[in-house]
Structures are given as C-alpha cells and as structure tokens.
Amino acid sequence: MPRNVIVGHDALLQIPGIIADLNINGPIMLLSGDTTMKTVGAKVQDLLQEQGFDLVTGIVGRITYDEIKRIETVVQKAHAVLIVAVGGGRVIDTAKVVSYNLDIQFISVPTAASHDGIASSRASVVTEAGNVSVAAQPPLAIVADTGVIATAPHRLLAAGCADIIANYTAILDWELSHRLTGESISEYAVTLSKITAEILVKNANLIAHNDETAVWIVVKALFSSGIAMSIAGSSRPASGGEHKFAHMLERLAPGVALHGEACGIGTILGMYLHGGDWKSISQSLKQIGAPTTPSDLGISDEVCVQAVLRAREIRPERFTIFDTGITREAALAAVKALYEV
Ligand SMILES: NC(=O)C1=CN([C@@H]2O[C@H](COP(=O)(O)OP(=O)(O)OC[C@H]3O[C@@H](n4cnc5c(N)ncnc54)[C@H](O)[C@@H]3O)[C@@H](O)[C@H]2O)C=CC1
Numbered sequence: 557m558p559r560n561v562i563v564g565h566d567a568l569l570q571i572p573g574i575i576a577d578l579n580i581n582g583p584i585m586l587l588s589g590d591t592t593m594k595t596v597g598a599k600v601q602d603l604l605q606e607q608g609f610d611l612v613t614g615i616v617g618r619i620t621y622d623e624i625k626r627i628e629t630v631v632q633k634a635h636a637v638l639i640v641a642v643g644g645g646r647v648i649d650t651a652k653v654v655s656y657n658l659d660i661q662f663i664s665v666p667t668a669a670s671h672d673g674i675a676s677s678r679a680s681v682v683t684e685a686g687n688v689s690v691a692a693q694p695p696l697a698i699v700a701d702t703g704v705i706a707t708a709p710h711r712l713l714a715a716g717c718a719d720i721i722a723n724y725t726a727i728l729d730w731e732l733s734h735r736l737t738g739e740s741i742s743e744y745a746v747t748l749s750k751i752t753a754e755i756l757v758k759n760a761n762l763i764a765h766n767d768e769t770a771v772w773i774v775v776k777a778l779f780s781s782g783i784a785m786s787i788a789g790s791s792r793p794a795s796g797g798e799h800k801f802a803h804m805l806e807r808l809a810p811g812v813a814l815h816g817e818a819c820g821i822g823t824i825l826g827m828y829l830h831g832g833d834w835k836s837i838s839q840s841l842k843q844i845g846a847p848t849t850p851s852d853l854g855i856s857d858e859v860c861v862q863a864v865l866r867a868r869e870i871r872p873e874r875f876t877i878f879d880t881g882i883t884r885e886a887a888l889a890a891v892k893a894l895y896e897v
Pocket residue numbers: 589591592596619643644645646647649667668670671672673674676678679680704705707708709712715719785791814815816
C-alpha cells in the first residue's frame with residue numbers, strides 16, 4: 557500500500573518535501589514519457605533541482621520486457637536509489653516493474669487520470685502473446701496534482717472512468733469463474749471494486765465538466781480500484797473479459813484507442829453477453845464522454861467482432877464470459893447492439 561497519498565491543487569510542490577523525508581542517499585531517476593517530459597516532467601525536474609537533489613532523467617517507450625530491461629540498465633548505471641515516475645499508465649507501470657526488480661522505491665506522479673494503475677501493485681506488460689499482468693512494486697507515495705491533471709485532454713479522464721466502469725464486468729467474470737471453475741475470490745476486493753464503480757457512475761454528471769472536482773472524483777476512484785487489485789494480489793477485481801477484449805483490440809488495431817476507451821466498449825459487450833444491463837453502462841460512458849462504438853473509435857465493426865472472438869487468446873487462464881465459446885453470430889449481434897443506445 558502507498559504510504560503517502562496527496563491529491564489536490566499544486567500537489568506537485570510537495571514532491572521535494574516527500575523525498576526529503578525519505579532521507580535517501582543517492583541520485584533520483586525521473587522517468588517520464590516523450591510528451592509528458594516536456595511539460596509536467598520538466599516542472600518536477602525544476603522543482604527537484606531547485607532543492608539540490610541529484611537527478612537523472614529517462615524517457616520510457618512502449619512497455620515491453622525489452623524496454624523494462626533497458627530502463628533497468630539506465631537506472632543501475634545512474635546508481636539511482638529512487639524513481640519518480642511522471643506520466644500516464646505506461647510510464648508508471650514501467651517504473652513499478654523496474655523498481656520491483658531492482659528493489660528500490662518509486663513515487664507515482666500521474667499526469668492524467670486515464671487508468672487505475674496509479675496505485676496498484678500490478679503492471680501490464682505487452683508481449684507477443686498479448687498483455688501479461690505481473691507483480692510489481694506499489695508506489696511509496698502518490699502525488700496527483702488536480703490542477704495539472706485537469707489540463708490534460710478530457711479524452712484521458714473519460715478513459716480513466718471507463719477503466720473503472722470495467723470493474724462491473726470484471727467482478728461478474730470473477731464471480732462466474734468462482735462458480736464454474738472454483739477460482740478463489742476475495743469478498744473485500746469484490747466489494748471495494750464494485751463500490752468504486754458505483755460511486756463513479758453516481759457522479760457521472762460532475763465528471764463530464766472536466767474540472768478539478770471531476771479529477772478529484774476520478775483520481776480517488778482510480779486509487780481505490782488499485783487498492784482492490786492490491787488486496788486481491790492480482791488485477792482480477794479490475795480486469796476481466798472486457799480487458800482481454802481491450803488487449804486484443806490493441807493488438808488488432810494498435811494505438812487507435814486509449815486503454816480505458818477499449819475497456820469501456822469491452823464492458824458494454826461483456827455486460828451484454830452476461831445478459832446484464834448493458835444499456836445503462838453505455839449511457840454512463842456516453843454521459844462521461846467515452847466512446848461506445850467501433851465507429852466512435854474509427855475502426856470497423858469487423859475488427860471489433862474479431863476482438864470479441866479472439867479475446868480468449870489473451871491470458872487464457874483467466875476465465876471470463878469471453879471464454880465461453882462465443883459464436884461469430886453472437887459476436888456480431890453484440891457488436892451491433894453497441895449502436896442501439
Ligand atoms: N498496472 C495496472 O494496474 C494498470 C495498468 N494499465 C496500463 O496503463 C496503460 C494505459 O494508461 P494510459 O495513461 O491510457 O496510457 P499512456 O501512458 O500510453 O498515455 C496515454 C497518452 O496520454 C498522454 N498524456 C499523459 N498525460 C498527459 C497530459 N497531462 N497531457 C496530455 N497528454 C498526456 C501520453 O503522452 C500518451 O500519449 C496501459 O499500458 C495499461 O495496460 C492500465 C490500468 C491498470
């Protein structure tokens with residue numbers, strides 16, 4: 557669990573104080589993305605250098621095992637004793653795995669409320685066989701500056717909401733697997749994950765404004781969802797069939813959708829396949845401003861159908877509604893239903 561969670565306006569200003577309290581002895585590695593380094597990363601760099609911290613910087617690319625190895629080497633060569641990760645989910649996940657492998661601490665500084673990995677002890681790594689969820693280091697501290705995050709495009713915030721709304725089907729899938737395969741389940745993790753999605757949906761009208769209040773609501777939900785994953789010791793409470801669909805969609809149409817956007821569409825499809833209230837999931841996503849159809853993403857229905865049919869290739873050991881032998885006709889009907897709301 558993170559020791560220190562700071563969410564609020566100008567929270568970035570607290571980073572030097574948090575690090576000073578750690579009494580670390582050695583350089584700090586500031587990791588960021590190619591875009592975020594130029595904005596928020598540079599701001600954090602200035603703040604730390606003004607306070608005289610010994611700082612080295614690195615840019616993180618796509619999260620693969622090769623990239624993780626490369627960053628590990630950079631951190632080792634710099635003899636860094638702490639990582640400060642400033643960026644989206646990709647940067648934070650990379651820092652989580654690198655700090656875990658090198659047994660050093662890291663601080664999570666999300667620049668967007670676009671994913672629920674800001675607090676979790678899991679990381680999602682892209683491999684040829686699809687995304688794998690690996691054990692990683694939870695952050696020592698989380699610093700979420702609502703002012704900074706509110707300046708990010710609304711698309712990112714909406715994607716973060718969709719990543720939380722995915723908890724509805726993630727839980728249905730976990731319960732299904734518990735009943736059909738005997739997979740163990742955590743009542744605490746299930747409850748926290750569900751409540752998080754419910755609170756988020758209840759506040760959908762506020763989130764649509766994309767102001768600091770909206771960011772505050774979403775960041776709290778992302779944190780809470782991450783804690784549910786930490787309690788479970790796996791991403792199960794926040795990642796079911798809708799995530800398998802999303803990871804497959806990313807493979808079939810790379811870079812088209814944000815992670816959360818693909819998960820949102822996967823959630824409507826998953827809820828439809830479960831026979832649940834998929835229309836209200838679609839309405840909540842629309843209200844928040846997240847895409848709900850392949851055409852919203854600019855991809856063909858056929859790619860979406862393929863992602864439904866091939867979702868089971870991702871993490872096959874995780875049993876979900878997408879692993880129950882869906883026919884092409886059923887997949888077509890599910891994708892067609894996306895346009896009904
Ligand atoms: N470990 C976990 O439990 C979880 C991990 N993830 C992982 O996180 C990643 C998805 O996270 P994302 O943040 O969507 O992806 P990302 O890190 O690729 O960021 C998406 C885009 O947003 C941009 N961006 C970030 N902050 C910005 C800002 N303030 N202003 C303008 N642009 C900004 C980035 O430059 C990038 O182009 C995936 O790799 C996913 O698998 C997602 C959920 C949970």
